[in-house]
Amino acid sequence: MPDRRPRTVVVAVLAAVLLTLQGCSGPDGDDLTLVGFALPKNADEAAQAAFARTSEGAGTEWIQSYGASGDQSRAVARGLRADVVHFxxxxxxxxLVDAGLVGDDxxxxxxxxxxxxSVVVLVVRAGNPLGIEGWDDLARxxxxxxxxxxxxxxxxxxxxLGAWLHVAGDGGSDAEATRFLARVLANVEALPGSGREATAAFQSGTGDVLISSENEAILARQSGEDLEYLVPDDTLLIQNPGAVTRRADPRAADFLDFVRSAAGQTVYAAAGFRPLRTVVGVEVGTVDGATDPRNPYPVPRRLATVDDDLGGWDAVNAKFxxxxxxxxxxxxxxAR
Structure with missing residues (x-):
């Protein structure tokens, strides 16, 4: 039987190195760690670069991890280092609040x-060959x-939830909304693990319509993808939370303050995110990749929210x- 001891030593050394990297900052103490969901990676990186040009952020470098939101959250709960989380x-x-890793405030x-x-949108092939106009078409x-x-x-x-609210938010009963959503889900060709993986699947030729976020559709077009998207007349406001962890470097809070400033939201707006409605003075300007770059963020006829139309996330998780x-x-x- 071959001797396994040399390989065991190597594995042990590598494990020690990885633990050291997880627990410590870089050689100059300037590293911050951001753990986030897949879709805002490019926007987060643009915001990090802009933050580094401020007096509070000068010299800051970042270690990042991106993936499906639920998977990323569970990884931090299990011990993945994070100064800033963006889910x-x-x-x-x-x-993470329940795990004692983020303050309850x-x-x-x-x-x-x-x-x-952002908002939920429908992404279609160039020229919209199937004539998709809104939610109803997804049940064809x-x-x-x-x-x-x-x-x-x-x-x-x-x-x-956007599909459900197309019916329920317009006066339909729960039973009617359920029947509509069942027809849409019966048409689902692929269920990739994250929003970014879903975009990649659609770009590779899977499916006729991709349900996605406006920012992801704009990013794809900014990256040269030949596709179109439409904002339904009624859609759902996407609100992505962010926070610093209890043990975060103090500069993490400075970064979050910057992100929620007019300057920070201007960076995110250029990358396809709608400016926070709580921030004034954001200069949106022309947004490359938007359906109408000069009017990149049109106001839908009916814009629902989880809190106002569905009773908040506790109720949503229990029900759906x-x-x-x-x-x-x-x-x-x-699946059956």
């Missing part, structure tokens, strides 16, 4: 703890829909995403 949905952040500000905002027989998996992706939760929740049941039935 898709509030429950992924409150998981994280949302005690005029922004309610929100870091970025034979149409192939792409959306992330609600089990791992916060982006997916916004998407299915629990083990016996409505979306969980519909996806199981669709």
């Amino acid at each position: 898709s949905v509030t429950p992924d952040l409150t998981r 994280w949302d005690d500000d005029r922004h309610g703890g929100i870091m970025t905002e 027989p034979g149409l192939e829909v792409v959306t992330p998996n609600p089990g791992s992706s916060g982006a997916a939760r916004w998407n299915v 995403f629990a083990a016996d929740g409505l979306v969980t049941r519909l996806l199981t039935e669709s």
Whole structure:
């Protein structure tokens, strides 16, 4: 039998190095760590670069980790280092509050703890060959829909809630909204793990329509992808929370303050995010990649929110995403 001891030593050394990197700052003590969901990576990096040009952020360098929001939240709860967290949905952040890693006052500000905002949109092939006009088209027989998996992706939760509210928010009953959502989910061709993976699947040729966020659609077009998107007449406001952890470097709070300033939100607006409604003085200007670059963020006829139209995230998770929740049941039935 071959001697395994040399390999064991190497593995032990590597493990020690990784633990050291997780627990310490860089050689100059200037590193901050951001753990976030997949979609805002480019925007977060632009904000980090802008922050580094301020007196508070000068010299700051970043270690980053991006992925599906739920997976990222669970990783931090299990010990992944983070100074700043930026998640898709509030429950992924409150998981860290419950774990004692983020203060329970994280949302005690005029922004309610929100870091970025967007809306749910429908992404189609160049020229919109199937003539998609809104939510109703997603229930057409034979149409192939792409959306992330609600089990791992916060982006997916916004998407299915937007479809539900198309009916329920317009006076339809719960039963009518359920039937509509079931028809949409029956058309789902792929359930990738994150919003970014869903975009990649659509770009590779999967599906006819991608349910996504406006910022992700704009980024894809900024990156040269030949696709179009439309903002439905009725859609859902996406509100992504951000916070610093209890053991964060003090500069992490400075970064979050910068992000929520007019200068920071101007950076995010250029990258496809709608400016926070709580921040004044944001200079949006022309946004490359938007359907209308000079009017990049049109106001939908009806813009719903989780708090105002669905009773908040506790009620949403219990009703839609629990083990016996409505979306969980519909996806199981669709898989059958």
